[in-house]
Amino acid sequence: MIELRLFREEKSRVIEGLKKKNIPNESLVLVEKIVEKDDERKKIQTDLDGLLSESKQISNSVGSLLKAGKIEEANDVKSRIVDLKNKISELQLSLSSAIQDLEDMVIQLPNIPHTSVPLGKHAEDNEVYKLSEDFMPKFDAPVLPHWELAEKYDLISFKDGVLLTGSGFPVYKGKGARLERALVNFFIDEAVNAGYLEIQPPLLVNAETARATGQLPDKEGQMYHCQIDDFYLIPTAEVPLTNLYRDRIIQAKDFPIMLTGYTPCFRREAGSYGADVKGLNRLHQFDKIEIVRIEHPDHSYEALEKMISHVESLLVKLELPYRILRLCGGDMSFSSALTFDFETYSAAQERWLEVSSVSNFETFQTNRMKLRFKDEDGKSRLAHTLNGSALALARIVATLLENHQTPEGIKIPAALQPYTGFTIIN
RNA sequence: GGUGGGGUGGGUGAGUGGCUUAAACCAACAGUUUGCUAAACUGUCGUACUGGAAACGGUACCGGGGGUUCGAAUCCCCCCUCCACCGCCA
Structure with missing residues (x-):
């Protein structure tokens, strides 16, 4: 608000x-x-x-x-x-x-955008802030999309997911499951090394928690709801992580507060269809490592820069081509003041896939959740909150498989090998 | 799930309908004293809304929400939560 x-x-x-x-x-x-x-x-x-x-x-x-x-x-x-x-x-x-x-x-009004936010109405109006093609793959032979690679090497079964639950709930198997677990551990370790405190939050939250970070009432229909107990499955770890500080007054010396957490994320994705939901592109359940910062208003934009570098370093270590977009006014989320999206290039689909979104919400969330701090004069002021994905797993898996495929198999980037325990999927 | 006992400013903790304007102690902060530390003394010491240029006021808040009453931290009802025991259980 x-x-x-x-x-x-x-x-x-x-x-x-x-x-x-x-x-x-x-x-x-x-x-x-x-x-x-x-x-x-x-x-x-x-x-x-x-x-x-x-x-x-x-x-x-x-x-x-x-x-x-x-x-x-x-x-x-x-x-x-x-x-x-x-x-x-x-x-x-x-x-x-x-x-x-x-x-x-x-509550009907969205956050006020930062002055650097470009004018625009749609995704096409976003500004390409940075483009990195260092790891843009070159293929002689035709390349397979990740859903065919997943089948070829028996990594992921979309069919089994349908059997158990429905579409959008893939089953990871063998090296596919191991790759998923390796990425989770890699991302958590990277965040912890960057100074974030690891948190394992509940995956179900009450309505008050969902309201404080703005999921309710705007996104009621996008969350899974356990009606008997009135709990919501979290759509992102941002919800429980940021809410840890709901209704608190902290000391200025406690800044920065840096939290990270791995959780599955649950989204109903009502209304999605077509190529958008093919394979791993858009799921009802996916794994994500989130980073959250609570900052002094004077330093929140420096913090945003640091978060961007952190996410960037992950993509470099995974040897993926990526670009960073500064979202225009019309494409930003309701509660954000400034958002940078990260996309990796999907070689087989020949399109960019969003794998991270890093935002500064300034006081928009803290106003609703009454998260304040004592400033130098002893007055209480609203803190700034920021969060970002570092990173969202499913689409990273998709582009890893597609971009690193070779006639011999799928090569695992060196940074990830200690986590997977293997260097190639064949 | 059942029964019983709790939940009061940062902490401990008093308070069974109106001398409570939530005592007292501890912690914290500022000042005085001091060669330094400590101690002692004095003062400050919650949050929100609101009136006022300011000085200084008003109101609400004792886990949350209702109710009784002229008046509620205190009595009644519902809920949340913590503890103990019982039941169930990875």
Whole structure:
């Protein structure tokens, strides 16, 4: 949620930012409405506090009267207080409805993009921030897509997944399973070596947790829901990791907070179809190593740079071609202020696949989850949150198989060999 | 799942309807004293909303949510959670 104070203090920046995110014009009028509603809320609050103060005093006087034995006077006062009580409960109702109205409006607005975010509406408008073709493969013979390689070497069975659950739930077998496990361990080790604290969180979270990081209410339909217990399967480790600090006030010296976690991620992906969901391209369950940082507002963009270098180093060690995109206003997620997407080139599919997304949310998440810190003056301020995938497994497996295929088999990059225990899949 | 006992500012912990404006102690911070450390003394010491230029005020919050009452940390109901025992179990 955008901080309420920004609607007053930096209204033009808010409006410009929202325009950059291409929100519909009818939503822009919300900015004015929010300020008006907030004025209304303040007025009610003040009036209510006055009445409460009055009623408190009167109640205390009843106590004194009774003590003094003046029963009739006490009863008299009691009867006079009824009117006041009615007014109070009336105001309490309008206060809570004003607060609700206000939140309903603010929650509809996306985060304000960083000044460096390019204008644009679609994926085509994203800026190519960096292109690395050092490991772009050259093939003489025709190349196989990963789903055919997976079958050829008996690494992954999509059919068995359908048998057990349904489409989008692949079964990894033999060296395929080992490769998956090797990548998980490799990515965790790399993150831990970079200073991140390894966390193993629950895979099911309650509704409050899902709300704090913004999955609810916007993405309700994208999560699997266990209705009996009202738990949600996590769509990313970001949800439990960031929520570890929900509703906390930390000390400035505790920055930076750096967390990493490996979890399976569960996504319903309602509405996806075609080439997008072929093979490992888009799954209902996939493994991902997430990195999360909680930062001082003055240093969050430096932190973003560090996260980008970290993800980049992983792709280099895996000897994959990649590019980094700076997402345009229209393609960014709802809650992000600045996002860089990482894509690796799929040699057989001849297209780029997104394998990581690194974002700074500034105070958008911390405002909702009340994650604050004490600044130098002892005041509490909202911290900044950032997160990124480092990395998402399934598509990495897809491009590893495709890009490193040779007539002899699939070569394992040197950095990964200590983890797989083999150097080639044949 | 069953029964019983708990949940109070950073920590310990008092508080069974109105001298509570949540005591006291510890920790922390600032100052005084001091060659340094320590000690002693003094002060500060929660969060949020809100009035005010400021000084300084008001309100809410004792696990969460409802209720009773003029008045609730305190009484009643529901839920969460921790502990102990029982049952079940990798």
